[in-house]
Amino acid sequence: MGLKKETGDKLFSLILLLPAVITTILFIVVPILDSVYRSFLDFKIKNIISGTAGTWNSFQNYTRLIQSGKLGRAIAVNLIFVVAVVVLQFIFGMSLALILNQKIRGSRFFRSIMMIPWVVPTVISGLVWMWFYQPQYGLLKYLVSFFSGGRVTEFAILNDPKTAIIGIMIAALWKQVPLGALLLLAGLSNVPMDMQEAAAIDGANYWQKLIRVVIPSMLPVIKVTLTMSIIENFKQFPLFWTMTGGGPNGATTTLAVLSYREAFVSNNLGSGAAVTTLWMVLMIMVVFLFNKALRTER
Structure with missing residues (x-):
């Protein structure tokens, strides 16, 4: 009877998971495999219009991108952007979390309003910052002029x-x-107070408690936060396309921008798929190495 109940529970669990599995396969796995396949084709917009299949060209899309130098530069820009933003986001986010974790007046109100930038659509954020940076009438121009004395x-x-x-x-x-x-604030609030109190009794100062007690206790949350940040910034497209379009002179052309340009500006969907494939592989490698390094550190 117990074995039948266990089998029935497993079957019921599988039935509940089935819609999610089917959705994942249809909308994530299949498009990824299709993109990888098309990266080995000479496949352009005209093939879609005429209804003809692309022709197999092996690694020509990849070799052309490498030889042109565009791919290497896009990878460099992407990595610089990801590393800088992820590191700074952690520093600023951790600092803000430490401040808000203190019993100070107005901290609850600030926790509520600080999420406003995050809920604003990325394209709108890009337009707001474009106005801020505008060289003729942007706010930054007036601030720089004021603080530099004209x-x-x-x-x-x-x-x-x-x-x-x-x-x-x-x-x-x-x-x-x-x-x-x-x-990080959620992780910080779950750090046991008795551990911090014990460290204080042993003579640890604020920074010693932070480095030796608080941060090690927060490692799972830190890992999730940084992994999400790496993925988010690797696939960042709206800010780049809205604010600079990949310019000037390709200085902000990331793999996302290059993929879009190859596919929809140059009308070469095969080349765009090749960039997307390399972009996906690079992102997986970086996330894997980061998680492996964090496990080793731990």
């Missing part, structure tokens, strides 16, 4: 290849830090 009258951060990526990083941090802070 010596600097123009500050076109998005028009300079050296600073455009920094402008997008700031916009990304403005949007993502609140969520990171909220997740």
Whole structure:
């Protein structure tokens, strides 16, 4: 009787999971496999219009992208952006979480309003920051002019290849830090107080308690927060396309932007699929290595 009940429970669990499994296969696994397959084809927009299948061209899409130099540069921009934003997001998010974890007046109110940047659609965020950076009438221009005593009258951060990526990083941090802070705050509130009190009795100061007690206790939450941040910033497209379109001179062309340009600007869907495939593989590798490093550290 017990064996039958256990078998029935397992079968019922599988039936409940079936819709989610089917949805995942249809809308995630199948499109990924289709994209990988098309990356080995000479497949353009005209093939869709005419209803003809693409022709097999092996690794030509990949070799052309590598030889053009566009792929290497996009990977470099992507990695710089991801590393910088993830590290800064953790620093700012952790700092904000530590502040909000204190019993200070107005902390609950600030917890409520700090999520506003995160809930604003990414495209709207990009447009807001474009206005802020606007070199003729943007707020940043007036701030720089005021604090420089009028010596600097123009500050076109998005028009300079050296600073455009920094402008997008700031916009990304403005949007993502609140969520990171909220997740870290949840982890921080679950750190046992008796461990912190024991460390204080042993003579540990604030920083020693933070590094040796608090952060080790928060490692699972930190791991989830950083993994989410890595994935989010690897696939970041709306901010780049809205604010710079990948310019100036390709300074902000990430793998997401390059994939879009190859597929829908150059009308080469096979090449776009090749970029997407490499982009997916690189993201999986980075997340895997990060999680492996964190396990080793632990």
